[in-house]
Amino acid sequence: MPEPDNKPPAAKAPSLLDTIFSVLASFFGVQSEKNRVRDFSAGKPIVFIAVAIVVTLILVLSLWGIVQLLLKNAGV
Secondary structure, three states: OOOOOOOOOOOOOOOHHHHHHHHHHHHHOOOOHHHHHHHHHHOOHHHHHHHHHHHHHHHHHHHHHHHHHHHHHHOO
């Protein structure tokens, strides 16, 4: 009688949208254990790094734009 295969199923690589949500969740520190395991077992580090850099640039440029708008409205 063959023994059952006790190996866990191969994790599916996260999609780009899953990667973006994982990076945003990590910015706030609210990543779920299930997603963390998926990201570390099937995700490619370079994709997470690239998405994190883009999200960081968007955040910084948004803050810079808000400050510029506030300064302009304050007459400075």
